[in-house]
Amino acid sequence: MELVEETSHRFRIDRHGAMRVAGIVFASRALLPEDEALQQVINVATLPGIVGASYGMPDLHWGYGFPIGGVAATDVAEGGVVSPGGVGFDISCGVRLLAADVDSDGLRRDRLMDLLDVTIPRGPSRDAVWRSPGRARLENILYGGARYAVEQGHGVARDLERCEDRGAVAGADATHVSTRAVERGQGQVGSLGSGNHFLEVQVVEQVYDEKSAAAFGLRTGQVCVMIHCGSRGLGHQICTDHVRAMEVAMPRYGIEVPDRQLACAPVGSPEGRAYLGAMAAAANYGRANRQLLGQAVRRAFAEVTGAELELVYDVSHNLAKIEKHDGRLLCVHRKGATLALPPGHPDLPADLAAVGQPVLIPGTMGTASYVLVGVSGGEAFHSTCHGAGRTQSRHRAARSISGRELRGRLEACGIAVRGSTWRGLAEETPAAYKDVDEVVNATERAGLCRKVARLVPLGVVKG
Numbered sequence: 001m002e003l004v005e006e007t008s009h010r011f012r013i014d015r016h017g018a019m020r021v022a023g024i025v026f027a028s029r030a031l032l033p034e035d036e037a038l039q040q041v042i043n044v045a046t047l048p049g050i051v052g053a054s055y056g057m058p059d060l061h062w063g064y065g066f067p068i069g070g071v072a073a074t075d076v077a078e079g080g081v082v083s084p085g086g087v088g089f090d091i092s093c094g095v096r097l098l099a100a101d102v103d104s105d106g107l108r109r110d111r112l113m114d115l116l117d118v119t120i121p122r123g124p125s126r127d128a129v130w131r132s133p134g135r136a137r138l139e140n141i142l143y144g145g146a147r148y149a150v151e152q153g154h155g156v157a158r159d160l161e162r163c164e165d166r167g168a169v170a171g172a173d174a175t176h177v178s179t180r181a182v183e184r185g186q187g188q189v190g191s192l193g194s195g196n197h198f199l200e201v202q203v204v205e206q207v208y209d210e211k212s213a214a215a216f217g218l219r220t221g222q223v224c225v226m227i228h229c230g231s232r233g234l235g236h237q238i239c240t241d242h243v244r245a246m247e248v249a250m251p252r253y254g255i256e257v258p259d260r261q262l263a264c265a266p267v268g269s270p271e272g273r274a275y276l277g278a279m280a281a282a283a284n285y286g287r288a289n290r291q292l293l294g295q296a297v298r299r300a301f302a303e304v305t306g307a308e309l310e311l312v313y314d315v316s317h318n319l320a321k322i323e324k325h326d327g328r329l330l331c332v333h334r335k336g337a338t339l340a341l342p343p344g345h346p347d348l349p350a351d352l353a354a355v356g357q358p359v360l361i362p363g364t365m366g367t368a369s370y371v372l373v374g375v376s377g378g379e380a381f382h383s384t385c386h387g388a389g390r391t392q393s394r395h396r397a398a399r400s401i402s403g404r405e406l407r408g409r410l411e412a413c414g415i416a417v418r419g420s421t422w423r424g425l426a427e428e429t430p431a432a433y434k435d436v437d438e439v440v441n442a443t444e445r446a447g448l449c450r451k452v453a454r455l456v457p458l459g460v461v462k463g
Helices: 035-044 109-119 135-151 157-161 179-186 210-216 232-253 270-304 394-400 403-412 422-427 436-445
Strands: 004-007 010-013 023-025 050-061 068-075 094-103 198-207 222-229 309-316 318-325 328-335 358-361 369-374 416-419 449-462
Touching (some): 023 035, 035 068, 135 157, 135 179, 157 309, 179 232, 179 270, 210 449, 232 270, 270 318, 416 422, 436 449
Parallel strands (some): 023 050, 416 449
Antiparallel strands (some): 010 023, 094 309, 198 449, 369 449
């Protein structure tokens, strides 16, 4: 394939073969991914109804069907499709950031990390906050998301103003969530999970944009907590179920795709509507999950430091949403890509309208994380990167270093580590990821977002 370098941070793959639009990759030359991910950008460009371009973010890497760090929008009125592969298995995986009213020099870090270690549910064997909530309560979660959690006393009303979609995605339909998905979700409501999910205690090291930082409630030296998790086994099962259904349905709509993992159906078809309803239900599960974990963190801080925490923002980076752009109704897939609303957007809460939406970009253990802000004129349907972007498989990462050695290195750098398994730590070594500083700089130079603050870790809880 031929990459045309349009600018130092924008590359184009011209239309060829079955491509309906061009491919656009935002990256520096150093960040360009492997050919497999670029081929997936090309494959996505063949989807019925796709408009604009098949976009890749600076953290782009190979994924299931769609690349991770991929954005694609289809025109609903022109036979546009929805593809579960464009969302991924961890539906509504996302990030929540809370800011504490305490500075790092006033933090009893080790005692706090010990308490978080025993009170934050994670992995398949730890009790969730709402263990086996029952079908009725689970349905309330699937329809109500973080709103339902707040109604049940897990949070305050202001939290919802600082959540994407005010805490719950509209259009959820639990009738399209299988019994198996419900079973997998029953014991995991309010749990962190494993893999690249984490809870991290951080400090604001540097502020780049004082106005935006003040609007977000951030200042230099302040302690924050970042939570990265999603819809757990429930979301995974929903993706599995609906990929299978769409594989069967595609011939009825005359759809052919270059990769079976791109299984899709028209947005307005029974299969398309069923997936979107189930996906929204899983998204609400993910929102409730992070809301419950946020409350567990608040309780731990109150016990150890007496500090209170306010929600900066909660945003997903695995979701498909029906949005209006330039007068057209589009189904925008963001897989490993974050919504980044610009100043003045009608979906912003009133207190953020003048500055834009907070965009939360986690690094990996031992590296920085960032808070960015949406900007006017950005491409890719108000989308940006979602993290550092993986460069090594978990198996390869685990062969490169032991969990004990990694923890020792991190603690020698002043980062307290509380992990469930040694292998889980090794799989998430920072060497398995791109340089998050480079990714964020490329994102800003591509005109997708602007830097607000850089956060560095004090301690991490891993599944």
